[in-house]
Amino acid sequence: RALTSCEIGVQAPEREVIADEGKGGRILLVEDRPSSYERLAPILAEEHTVDVEPDPAQALFHAADGNYDLLIVSLNLENYDGLRLCSQARSLERTRNVPLLALSNADNNVQLLRGLEIGVNDYLLRPVDKNELLARARTQIRRRRYTHYLRDSVQSTFEMAITDPLTGLHNRRYLEGHLATLAEQAAVRGKPLALMILDIDYFKSINDTHGHDAGDDVLREFASRIRKSVRGIDLAARYGGEEFVIVMPETDQHVAGIIAERLRRAIANEAFPIEKGAKQIEVTISVGLATLETKHEPVGDVLKRADQALYRAKHDGRNRVVS
Ligand code: GH3
Ligand code: MG
Ligand code: MG
Ligand code: MG
DSSP: OOOOHHHHHHHHOHHHHHHOSSOOOEEEEEEOOOOHHHHHHHHHHTSSSEEEOHHHHHHHHHHHOOOEEEEEEOOSSSSSSSSHHHHHHHHHHTTSSOOOEEEEEEEOOHHHHHHHHHHEEEEEEOOHHHHHHHHHHHHHHHHHHHHHHHHHHHHHHHHHBBTTTTOOSHHHHHHHHHHHHHHHHHHHTTOOEEEEEEETTHHHHHHHHHHHHHHHHHHHHHHHHHHHHHOTTOOOESSSSSSEEEEETTOOHHHHHHHHHHHHHHHTTOEEGGGGEEEEOOEEEEEEEEOOSSOOOOOOHHHHHHHHHHHHHHHHSSEEEEE
C-alpha cells in the first residue's frame, strides 16, 4: 500500500513560500564595464541588495563565500572570458546551485548557446530592458528560495521519520533499516559486529512512584549517557518504551562486554535527576549482548540472542550484563 502524503508528513508549502515575489535577494553582478554596471546596479538595487565585482577571480571568491541568491555575469567582460567564469561557477561546490543569469550581446548567438550548455539558467540581451532584468532576476530568486524550502522540508521530514522525539536517538524503524547493512558490511570486511539491548530495570515502578514525566526524564538522561559512551560509528536507537539497542561495528564480544559493563556502571553509580533536578533517583539497567557469529547469520538471529541474554540478566537479578 502506498503511503499518503499525510502519513509521510509532506505538507503543502507555507503560504509565504508560494506568495514570495522574489524581491529582497542578494545579487552579485559580475561586470567590468562601468557604463554597464553603473546603469544596471541601481535598477537591481530598487528590489535587491547588489554587489558589483569587476574582477572575475574576486567574483568567484565572493560567490563561494557570500550567500548570494543570484549571480549575474556579463559574457562580454573586457578582461576575461565570461563563459569561462560561468563554467567555473558551475564546477565549484559552493556556487554550483546558485542561479546564473548571463548578459549577452544580441549578435552573439554562439556564445549564448554555449552559456546555456554550461548551465546558465537564463539570459538577457543587450541593451538590457529594465523591467525584463527585474522580472528575470525575481524569477531566479523565487526558484532558488523554493528549492531551498523543498530541500529543508524533505530533510526535516526524513529526520523526523528516523528519530525518536523523546530522546533524539534513532528510532526502531531506522535501526531495523540499517542493521542488515551494518551486518553485511561486517561480513564483507571480515570484521566482528556486536549488538546489545539495554533495558531499564523496574521502569514501571519509576513511573508509578514518581510519575510519567519523571519516567520521561529518566529516558532522556539514559539516552544522553548512551550517547556519551558510544563512538561515531556505533548506532544507538530507542527500540521500545524503555529498551535501547546499540550496534557496534568492528567490536568483538570481549570489547563489547567491557563497554556494556562500563555503561551499566555509569547508570548505576550516578543517580538520575528528576523534577528539574529537585530529586534524584537510583536507576539500574540490564544488558543482553550478542555478536554476529558467522558471515551468513541473519542479523535477526543476533537480535534474538541479545534478547535471550537480556531475559537471563533480568532473571538472574537485574543490574547486570549477560552475553
Ligand atoms: P523490568 O525490570 O522487567 O524491565 O521491568 P519494567 O517495569 O522495566 O518493564 P515493563 O516492560 O513491565 O514496563 C515498562 C514500562 O515502560 C511500561 C510503560 O508504561 C513504560 N513506558 C513505555 N514507554 C514510555 C515512555 O515513553 N515514557 C514513560 N514515562 N514510560 C514509558
Ligand atoms: Mg519488561
Ligand atoms: Mg524494563
Ligand atoms: Mg522492557
